[in-house]
Each structure stands twice: as C-alpha cells, then as structure tokens.
Amino acid sequence: xxxxxxxxxxxxxxxxxxxxxxxxxxxxxxxxxxxxxxxxxxxxxxxxxxxxxxxxxxxxxxxxxxxxxxxxxxxxxxxxxxxxxxxxxxxxxxxxxxxxxxxxxxxxxxxxxxxxxxxxxxxxxxxxxxxxxxxxxxxxxxxxxxxxxxxxxxxxxxxxxxxxxxxxxxxxxxxxxxxxxxxxxxxxxxxxxxxxxxxxxxxxxxxxxxxxxxxxxxxxxxxxxxxxxxxxxxxxxxxxxxxxxxxxxxxxxxxxxxxxxxxxxxxxxxxxxxxxxxxxxxxxxxxxxxxxxxxxxxxxxxxxxxxxxxxxxxxxxxxxxxxxxxxxx
Amino acid sequence: xxxxxxxxxxxxxxxxxxxxxxxxxxxxxxxxxxxxxxxxxxxxxxxxxxxxxxxxxxxxxxxxxxxxxxxxxxxxxxxxxxxxxxxxxxxxxxxxxxxxxxxxxxxxxxxxxxxxxxxxxxxxxxxxxxxxxxxxxxxxxxxxxxxxxxxxxxxxxxxxxxxxxxxxxxxxxxxxxxxxxxxxxxxxxxxxxxxxxxxxxxxxxxxxxxxxxxxxxxxxxxxxxxxxxxxxxxxxxxxxxxxxxxxxxxxxxxxxxxxxxxxxxxxxxxxxxxxxxxxxxxxxxxxxxxxxxxxxxxxxxxxxxxxxxxxxxxxxxxxxxxxxxxxxxxxxxxxxxxxxxxxxxxxxxxxxxxxxxxxxxxxxxxxxxxxxxxxxxxxx
Numbered sequence: 067x068x069x070x071x072x073x074x075x076x077x078x079x080x081x082x083x084x085x086x087x088x089x090x091x092x093x094x095x096x097x098x099x100x101x102x103x104x105x106x107x108x109x110x111x112x113x114x115x116x117x118x119x120x121x122x123x124x125x126x127x128x129x130x131x132x133x134x135x136x137x138x139x140x141x142x143x144x145x146x147x148x149x150x151x152x153x154x155x156x157x158x159x160x161x162x163x164x165x166x167x168x169x170x171x172x173x174x175x176x177x178x179x180x181x182x183x184x185x186x187x188x189x190x191x192x193x194x195x196x197x198x199x200x201x202x203x204x205x206x207x208x209x210x211x212x213x214x215x216x217x218x219x220x221x222x223x224x225x226x227x228x229x230x231x232x233x234x235x236x237x238x239x240x241x242x243x244x245x246x247x248x249x250x251x252x253x254x255x256x257x258x259x260x261x262x263x264x265x266x267x268x269x270x271x272x273x274x275x276x277x278x279x280x281x282x283x284x285x286x287x288x289x290x291x292x293x294x295x296x297x298x299x300x301x302x303x304x305x306x307x308x309x310x311x312x313x314x315x316x317x318x319x320x321x322x323x324x325x326x327x328x329x330x331x332x333x334x335x336x337x338x339x340x341x342x343x344x345x346x347x348x349x350x351x352x353x354x355x356x357x358x359x360x361x362x363x364x365x366x367x368x369x370x371x372x373x374x375x376x377x378x379x380x381x382x383x384x385x386x387x388x389x390x391x392x393x394x395x
Numbered sequence: 396x397x398x399x400x401x402x403x404x405x406x407x408x409x410x411x412x413x414x415x416x417x418x419x420x421x422x423x424x425x426x427x428x429x430x431x432x433x434x435x436x437x438x439x440x441x442x443x444x445x446x447x448x449x450x451x452x453x454x455x456x457x458x459x460x461x462x463x464x465x466x467x468x469x470x471x472x473x474x475x476x477x478x479x480x481x482x483x484x485x486x487x488x489x490x491x492x493x494x495x496x497x498x499x500x501x502x503x504x505x506x507x508x509x510x511x512x513x514x515x516x517x518x519x520x521x522x523x524x525x526x527x528x529x530x531x532x533x534x535x536x537x538x539x540x541x542x543x544x545x546x547x548x549x550x551x552x553x554x555x556x557x558x559x560x561x562x563x564x565x566x567x568x569x570x571x572x573x574x575x576x577x578x579x580x581x582x583x584x585x586x587x588x589x590x591x592x593x594x595x596x597x598x599x600x601x602x603x604x605x606x607x608x609x610x611x612x613x614x615x616x617x618x619x620x621x622x623x624x625x626x627x628x629x630x631x632x633x634x635x636x637x638x639x640x641x642x643x644x645x646x647x648x649x650x651x652x653x654x655x656x657x658x659x660x661x662x663x664x665x666x667x668x669x670x671x672x673x674x675x676x677x678x679x680x681x682x683x684x685x686x687x688x689x690x691x692x693x694x695x696x697x698x699x700x701x702x703x704x705x706x707x708x709x710x711x712x713x714x715x716x717x718x719x720x721x722x723x724x725x726x727x728x729x730x731x732x733x734x735x736x737x738x739x740x741x742x743x744x745x746x747x748x749x750x751x752x753x754x755x756x757x758x759x760x761x762x763x764x765x766x767x768x769x770x771x772x773x774x775x
Binding site: 067069070071072074094097098101102104105106114116118142146165166167168169171172301302303 | 617619635636637639658659660663666672673674675678679680682683726729730733734743744745746747748749750
C-alpha cells in the first residue's frame with residue numbers, strides 16, 4: 067500500500083475543502099472497496115479524508131411520500147429499515163443479497179454507489195486495463211471474460227458494475243444528491259453512471275471532490291410489489307452473474323406500470339426501459355414476462371466465455387417478475 | 396530506481412563476484428540431516444540474508460512474494476506454498492510447477508553470513524544451477540530490505556523456469572502443520588507495519604517477540620498517535636495510517652487471536668466487533684477507530700468463564716484446525732444481536748461471510764443455534 071496521510075472530516079465543509087483541488091485525495095467511508103484496492107495498488111490516494119463522522123446516517127420520510135437515505139447509512143441498517151422493507155422490498159432484498167453480513171455493516175449507501183468493478187484485470191496491476199490505466203488496452207476482451215458484461219460494453223471495456231444495491235436503486239428511479247464546489251446537485255441514477263465508451267476510466271458524473279450526501283427514493287405506490295432476484299456461482303456471498311430488480315403495478319390482472327433493472331450483465335446498473343414498455347397493458351403472466359425478457363436482452367453482445375449470460379439474464383428477469391407478481395401490492 | 400545501482404553494490408571480494416563459484420557451506424539443523432549448498436546443484440538457489448525477524452513463511456510475506464511475482468509477467472507463476480526444511484524454504488509456484496530453494500536468515504550459523512560478507516545486513520545472492528553466482532546484492536549495514544532487490548533477484552531466474560522443474564536433489568523433510576503454525580506465530584511482525592523498528596511496543600517485547608523488522612518496499616509515511624480501545628483497555632500507539640485494525644491488533648498490541656486469512660475481506664477470519672457490530676478488521680484502518688470500542692476474541696471470556704458462544708463451540712466441536720474459529724465466533728456473537736430468522740438456513744446465510752476449508756460448518760450452526768435457543772428461553 068502506498069503511503070498516505072489521514073484526516074477525519076469534522077463537517078461537510080472540512081470534507082469538501084480536504085478533497086477539492088487536491089489531486090490524489092480521496093474520501094474514505096466504509097472502506098470495503100477502497101482499502102481493498104489500495105492493498106492491491108489499484109488505487110493509490112495520497113490523502114484520505116475520513117467522512118464517517120459526518121451525520122448523514124438517517125433514513126427519513128420526504129413530504130410527498132418518498133424517502134431520503136443519508137449517504138452514511140450502512141447497508142445493513144438500510145436493508146433492515148422498516149420503511150425500506152415495507153415500501154421498497156426490492157432494495158432490502160438487493161442489499162441482503164450482496165456481500166456478507168460483516169461487509170454490509172461497514173459499507174455505506176454513498177460508497178456502494180461508487181463500488182468498483184470486480185473485473186480480474188482491473189484488480190491486477192500487472193495486466194493492461196483501460197479503466198485503471200487509460201489507453202493500456204483491455205485484457206478481458208480476449209481474456210477470461212465469464213463474469214463480464216454483455217450490455218453497454220465498448221471496444222475498450224467490458225467490465226461489469228458489481229453492485230446489487232444500485233440495481234434496485236435504478237429500478238426505483240433514485241435520485242443521487244451531491245454537494246460540491248458548485249453547491250448541491252440532484253442527479254437521477256440513470257444519468258449518474260457512464261457506459262465505458264472511449265473512456266472506461268470515467269465511471270460517473272461526479273466532479274473531483276464532489277460528495278454524495280443522500281439518495282432519495284420517489285414515492286411509487288406499487289413498489290411494495292417488487293423483488294430482487296440474484297443468480298451467482300454459490301448460494302451466498304458472491305457477485306451476481308445475473309440479477310434483476312423489478313416492480314410491478316398490476317390491476318385486475320393487467321400490468322399498468324413496471325420497473326426492470328438488471329445487474330451482473332451491464333457495464334452500469336442496467337435499466338431495461340424497452341422491457342418495461344413491453345409489459346405495460348399486457349396480462350400479467352409468463353407470455354408477457356418472456357417478451358419483456360427478450361426485450362431486455364436485445365442488443366446483448368457476448369464474448370468468448372459469457373454467452374451463457376444472455377439466456378441466464380432472461381430467465382432471471384422472468385423469475386423476478388413471476389415472484390414480484392405473487393406478492394401483494 | 397535505487398536498485399539500479401544494486402549491481403554496483405555487489406561484493407568487492409572477488410571470490411563473491413558474479414561468475415565465481417558460490418562458496419559452499421553446510422547447514423546443520425537439529426531435526427534434519429545436514430545439507431550443503433552444493434547438494435542443491437541442478438537448480439537455482441536464492442540466498443537471502445535478512446535482519447532477524449524476517450520469515451518468508453509469514454502470511455504478509457507470502458502476499459509480498461505474490462506481489463513481487465506479479466511484477467514478473469514472464470514467470471506466470473503464483474506462489475502456492477512453502478515447505479520449510481530447517482533453514483531452507485522451498486517455495487513452490489503454481490503453473491510452472493517450479494520449486495525454488497530459498498535460504499533465508501541463516502542467523503543460527505553466523506559463519507555463513509560471514510562467508511558471504513553479509514553480517515548484519517541484507518544481502519541476496521542468486522546462484523545458478525551450476526553453483527555459480529549470477530547476481531548479488533549487499534545493502535549497507537542498517538539499510539532495511541527492499542522488495543525491489545528481491546524482484547531483481549527473481550527476475551534473473553524467471554526466464555528459465557524449465558530448468559527449475561528438476562526435482563531437488565536433496566531430501567526434503569516437510570514441516571508438520573503444527574510446526575508451521577508455531578513457526579509462523581513465533582514471528583510476530585508485519586511487513587506493512589515494520590517501518591519503525593525503534594517503536595516496537597513494550598507489550599510485544601514482553602510477549603517475547605523479536606523487535607520489529609524493517610519494512611520491505613515501503614518508504615513509511617508519517618505515523619500518527621492514536622488510542623485504540625480494545626476489550627475495554629486503551630492502547631496508545633504511534634501508527635502508520637496504512638495499518639489495519641487487524642495489523643494493529645496482531646503486530647502492535649500483541650493480540651493474535653484475530654486471524655489474517657485473505658487480508659482482502661473475503662474470508663471473515665479477521666472478524667471483530669466495533670461498537671458491537673461485526674466488521675472485518677483487515678479492511679478497517681486503525682487510525683479511523685478512535686473513540687470506538689473494539690472487541691476481539693480475547694475479550695469475550697469473563698475471567699475463566701467462557702462466553703456462551705465459546706462454550707457452545709467447544710460443546711458442539713465447532714472447529715477443525717481452528718484458524719477460522721476466532722472469526723467464526725466473533726461473527727456468531729455479532730449475529731446474536733441482528734435480525735436473523737430462526738432456521739438453520741438463516742444462520743447459514745448469516746454466517747456466509749466466514750469461509751473456511753474445514754468441515755466444521757454443521758457444528759458451527761449447531762453451536763450458534765444452541766446459544767440462540769438458550770437466549771430465547773432465558774428471555775421468556
């Protein structure tokens with residue numbers, strides 16, 4: 067690990083001034099990604115600003131029925147929050163399917179949004195990686211790419227976004243609230259992440275030093291009927307090969323509205339808008355779900371070892387929709 | 396880089412210059428037949444002289460080796476394991492099936508260091524299959540070992556992995572697992588923490604540990620004064636910000652109950668409680684824990700009375716080797732205060748962050764369920 071200096075932020079202002087204009091400075095929250103990557107020399111910040119003392123630890127109801135989640139709320143606390151379990155079960159389920167109990171106790175809401183890919187080559191500093199070292203090449207393209215993405219890829223990067231939480235947040239149309247040199251910003255999650263394109267090193271719209279303060283969930287009357295389905299190599303404690311976060315508004319057997327996002331298959335948490343459209347107005351049931359799954363994987367581009375993900379992702383979507391429909395709204 | 400000048404730091408003694416025959420010596424070890432350097436002809440050998448306290452069988456140093464090896468793309472080798480034979484370490488690498496005898500720290504026989512002009516300093520000699528010195532490096536006395544020098548040494552032998560597949564000529568006696576663990580535990584100093592030998596903790600000294608070895612490859616940053624509260628006792632430490640809670644516990648405070656398994660948050664062997672919540676000490680920085688209460692496996696028992704979870708692990712035989720056990724127990728204690736369903740399946744899911752190769756899982760689940768049932772009965 068490279069040497070760094072460490073400082074605790076006492077408040078938001080001292081956090082922002084600690085990182086803004088300081089190339090090499092980074093925020094430290096739960097540390098479950100950052101410390102790991104620092105041990106691997108993938109990330110080498112020269113200064114860490116510890117933001118864990120900041121008071122963004124509350125989950126509060128917003129006027130109008132939405133919910134605001136402080137950036138420092140730990141994943142385990144969020145997953146077990148009563149309001150999340152009842153109103154947004156898909157988020158609770160996604161969180162509990164991720165990582166391990168210990169890691170969930172550490173990881174924060176803001177930090178999870180910025181989780182880095184598990185691409186083996188990104189994590190291995192001896193191999194070329196455009197995300198880690200722009201222009202060096204992509205080792206996964208012709209390497210072992212079983213875990214890699216089939217949606218949103220470019221010729222420069224096929225790394226998968228690893229988070230479960232973010233898939234649920236994407237289905238729920240979350241808004242990410244940030245604070246930076248230019249004041250507060252409110253960013254819809256679907257505009258927060260970049261696909262790799264020509265710049266895999268740029269993963270999101272955050273400016274240097276900009277800090278996530280909260281995540282807001284809009285009021286959505288049907289999200290009680292939502293579900294997260296995750297498929298992985300072992301029964302627990304593994305990253306998704308494929309996952310789906312879905313919510314269904316079913317009235318009189320007919321789908322009025324739907325939300326579908328996928329994990330494990332995209333270079334960012336993947337919202338499947340076409341699949342949602344395919345569901346609306348259809349009778350809830352296998353035919354509609356199958357059509358939605360086909361639409362969700364339309365345009366998928368596979369590589370040597372990950373072609374299986376197309377069918378797996380379709381089945382994951384179908385299963386998630388089936389399970390969600392069985393819930394009472 | 397500094398080690399570019401390493402070659403010029405080679406011994407001035409012409410008998411030790413590259414191209415000359417490596418002086419032979421005999422190693423005697425109480426548990427083993429004596430072995431000469433010349434017995435190892437037919438394969439390359441690395442002679443490494445390090446200050447006391449350096450031990451390549453330590454987890455940190457294994458990790459360090461792997462880091463070094465990743466810098467040698469031609470080698471395509473990953474260090475798999477060690478066998479230890481007296482003063483020799485046999486490093487085994489994956490893929491190439493390569494074995495590399497590695498003489499480290501022959502301090503019990505100072506005449507060997509003398510023979511190679513390496514008393515009290517770091518020195519490395521790469522000796523080829525014919526017993527000829529190919530490369531050597533001797534650091535000035537008092538200069539800490541540097542990873543780069545080892546990289547340089549391994550780089551030299553990397554391009555000829557085929558030659559190294561030859562079986563060692565010398566008979567090897569494998570160290571038993573118990574010996575290995577004992578040897579590992581005896582060496583109580585982390586590579587990553589070692590930059591400040593002079594500040595070795597008095598507690599550590601009382602425990603009979605050797606002074607902290609200088610770090611390899613780290614140009615230590617500034618240290619910080621912190622107070623860690625562990626099992627209700629305050630520990631004042633001057634610590635490198637890079638130190639994890641796990642390293643601080645094991646290497647500075649002398650509490651080796653928390654184990655280092657993967658050191659990357661994937662196995663749970665390092666689980667401790669921070670303010671009552673189970674977390675991974677290998678991914679937690681020590682400097683970030685001030686004002687928090689850390690509970691380790693050492694802090695569970697009340698005097699001679701075991702914590703109910705410890706007792707339940709004993710009663711249910713919830714361990715095999717035992718290396719994962721402190722992490723399993725701490726995780727299980729943390730679980731008791733969490734919303735976890737009543738079934739065995741719920742326990743399994745909520746213990747999934749503690750991985751081991753052992754066969755103790757069913758008994759661990761039974762132990763945890765015993766404690767949970769007793770708690771339920773007690774609170775009814």
